[in-house]
Amino acid sequence: MKLHVSPDIFPPRGHEAKRLSIVDSAATVFCREGFAGANIDLIAAEAGVSRQTIYNHHGDKEKLFVAVVRDLTERCNAGIFATIATFPDQPGDLEADLIGFAVRLNQNCICNRDGKFLRKLIQTEGERYPELFAEWREQGPGRTWPAIAARFARLAYGGYLTIEDPDVAARQFLGLVNAELQTTFMLGGSPREDEVLQSATNGVRTFLRAFGKRRSAASSEKQSALASA
Amino acid sequence: MKLHVSPDIFPPRGHEAKRLSIVDSAATVFCREGFAGANIDLIAAEAGVSRQTIYNHHGDKEKLFVAVVRDLTERCNAGIFATIATFPDQPGDLEADLIGFAVRLNQNCICNRDGKFLRKLIQTEGERYPELFAEWREQGPGRTWPAIAARFARLAYGGYLTIEDPDVAARQFLGLVNAELQTTFMLGGSPREDEVLQSATNGVRTFLRAFGKRRSAASSEKQSALASA
DNA sequence: GACGATTTAGACAAGAGTGTCTAAATTTGT
DNA sequence: ACAAATTTAGACACTCTTGTCTAAATCGTC
Numbered sequence: 326m327k328l329h330v331s332p333d334i335f336p337p338r339g340h341e342a343k344r345l346s347i348v349d350s351a352a353t354v355f356c357r358e359g360f361a362g363a364n365i366d367l368i369a370a371e372a373g374v375s376r377q378t379i380y381n382h383h384g385d386k387e388k389l390f391v392a393v394v395r396d397l398t399e400r401c402n403a404g405i406f407a408t409i410a411t412f413p414d415q416p417g418d419l420e421a422d423l424i425g426f427a428v429r430l431n432q433n434c435i436c437n438r439d440g441k442f443l444r445k446l447i448q449t450e451g452e453r454y455p456e457l458f459a460e461w462r463e464q465g466p467g468r469t470w471p472a473i474a475a476r477f478a479r480l481a482y483g484g485y486l487t488i489e490d491p492d493v494a495a496r497q498f499l500g501l502v503n504a505e506l507q508t509t510f511m512l513g514g515s516p517r518e519d520e521v522l523q524s525a526t527n528g529v530r531t532f533l534r535a536f537g538k539r540r541s542a543a544s545s546e547k548q549s550a551l552a553s554a
Numbered sequence: 555m556k557l558h559v560s561p562d563i564f565p566p567r568g569h570e571a572k573r574l575s576i577v578d579s580a581a582t583v584f585c586r587e588g589f590a591g592a593n594i595d596l597i598a599a600e601a602g603v604s605r606q607t608i609y610n611h612h613g614d615k616e617k618l619f620v621a622v623v624r625d626l627t628e629r630c631n632a633g634i635f636a637t638i639a640t641f642p643d644q645p646g647d648l649e650a651d652l653i654g655f656a657v658r659l660n661q662n663c664i665c666n667r668d669g670k671f672l673r674k675l676i677q678t679e680g681e682r683y684p685e686l687f688a689e690w691r692e693q694g695p696g697r698t699w700p701a702i703a704a705r706f707a708r709l710a711y712g713g714y715l716t717i718e719d720p721d722v723a724a725r726q727f728l729g730l731v732n733a734e735l736q737t738t739f740m741l742g743g744s745p746r747e748d749e750v751l752q753s754a755t756n757g758v759r760t761f762l763r764a765f766g767k768r769r770s771a772a773s774s775e776k777q778s779a780l781a782s783a
Numbered sequence: 784g785a786c787g788a789t790t791t792a793g794a795c796a797a798g799a800g801t802g803t804c805t806a807a808a809t810t811t812g813t
Numbered sequence: 814a815c816a817a818a819t820t821t822a823g824a825c826a827c828t829c830t831t832g833t834c835t836a837a838a839t840c841g842t843c
Contacts, residue, residue, distance in 0.1 A: 340811095340819075359678060361591030365801070375821045380802065444740070449588060449678045451741040458741060466737050493756050496733040500757075504729030505722070508695050511673070512680040512687060527722050528729075534764035569789075594831070604791045609832065 344382050346372045352393045356442045360390055360450050390450070391457060397443040398461050404434045405469045412476040419485055419537070420529055427502040427525035435503070436515050445513060470495060486536045494536060501528035573611050575601045581622045585671045589619055589679050619679070620686060626672040627690050633663045634698045641705040648714055648766070649758055656731040656754035664732070665744050674742060699724060715765045723765060730757035 350372035354363045365386060369376045383389040408429050413422035434440050443461075451458045470492065477498070478491035488494045505524035509516045516524070579601035583592045594615060598605045612618040637658050642651035663669050672690075680687045699721065706727065707720035717723045734753035738745045745753070 343820085357681070359588040359590055361588055364799090376801095377803090377822085378820060381819080385802070445677070447740050448674070448742070452586070462737065462741075490756075493734070496736070497730055497757065497760050500729035500733030500736070501726055504725040507725070507729070508691065511676050512691075513677070527719075528726065531726050531764045535760045536763070572790085593829090605831095606792085606833090607790060610789080614832075615830095 423529045652758045660750045
């Protein structure tokens with residue numbers, strides 16, 4: 326009776342390492358091949374474990390899939406909240422700061438491995454697991470959107486922006502900032518760094534044209550001259 | 555030797571009807587189950603034909619899949635160009651007209667059966683058939699985006715909008731107008747009519763805040779007077 | 784009504800994948 | 814080094830699916 330080990334992990338270390346390795350490889354294969362097309366033997370090979378070990382850890386293919394999605398959701402959420410924490414609450418250069426935020430959000434949350442995988446799994450298998458993806462929706466969009474909207478509300482309150490509905494503004498911000506990346510996302514590809522920057526720059530400029538405080542007629546001319554450069 | 559029949563359809567009518575029915579059902583099943591998960595027997599049952607008939611028409615599963623994507627691409631393109639033709643070139647009420655256009659685009663091209671199916675197939679199987687989806691990209695986005703951009707360019711030339719880059723503006727227009735529908739799209743759902751209208755309305759308003767002519771400026775009145783001449 | 788072509792149902796072989804089982808090998812903690 | 818637990822390789826039964834084949838039924842046309 327060894328009661329001194331941590332309660333939820335009975336075997337010590339290599340065990341967890343394998344569990345992680347399995348979930349990681351499974352994510353890769355499920356994304357590449359789809360649930361039906363994914364092959365347990367292939368996952369095992371990619372993880373460097375035997376097939377039996379997968380069954381020992383996860384029971385069956387469906388449970389493994391659920392574990393993968395839960396894992397990705399958790400990691401993606403963590404990444405998004407970490408990035409939201411870098412939102413420019415007191416911007417020096419509003420345009421530059423918002424572009425920086427948009428680029429970080431894209432690079433660290435949307436275009437990275439976890440983001441790409443989670444997005445694809447939601448798109449491909451979302452309808453097959455309604456409860457699972459309802460859970461994702463609550464934990465993910467349900468919590469991140471309000472968080473982002475609150476930051477924009479704060480910018481508006483601080484006099485940096487003119488916004489009626491912060492929730493709408495937040496969604497439109499993301500829509501604008503990713504406007505040029507849609508086709509790439511569709512095909513599951515990763516945009517190059519310069520494409521991300523370009524899309525973010527164009528998106529933020531339009532966003533500020535719509536919601537930015539215009540100081541005077543002269544400065545808005547300045548702004549558009551800058552934009553066309 | 556009956557040379558009087560049309561050259562590409564050897565058996566007369568019921569034949570083509572079955573071919574269509576097969577492709578339609580295949581689209582449904584491929585979308586619901588993915589390529590690997592799709593079952594020829596199920597497609598046959600859904601199409602109301604025997605399995606052998608599918609093999610007679612399309613050879614094998616992969617060729618059937620290609621036929622489905624080609625068919626969807628063609629129909630979607632037709633729909634998009636038909637909708638682009640309704641773009642408000644000489645708007646009376648610019649905001650209302652752009653909202654109408656956005657709603658039509660969504661209802662007739664993006665949220666309808668073909669649009670939903672094509673989007674899902676691209677997302678799920680795009681990486682597996684690079685040539686096929688390269689073809690889609692050329693025929694689809696490669697032709698529709700410039701067409702939409704050209705319409706915005708025309709509005710700008712006519713003095714209705716202030717746009718630097720019509721291509722960017724076109725992509726941002728779509729991004730804004732669909733900003734509130736992203737989560738629904740992700741999960742493969744269809745937004746309700748009022749959600750489409752709401753998203754379009756919010757999107758167009760922001761779009762016009764960024765790109766619309768502000769009436770107070772004297773030069774813009776001049777420009778639109780010039781345009782109407 | 785008869786003819787030719789198409790469609791159908793069902794059986795079939797071949798292959799692939801899941802999940803189980805077992806005994807041997809390996810790892811881990813002490 | 815020992816003992817317990819875990820991992821492994823391989824075989825296995827079972828199911829499902831694809832694609833082919835055949836003979837009978839049906840359809841469309843003249």
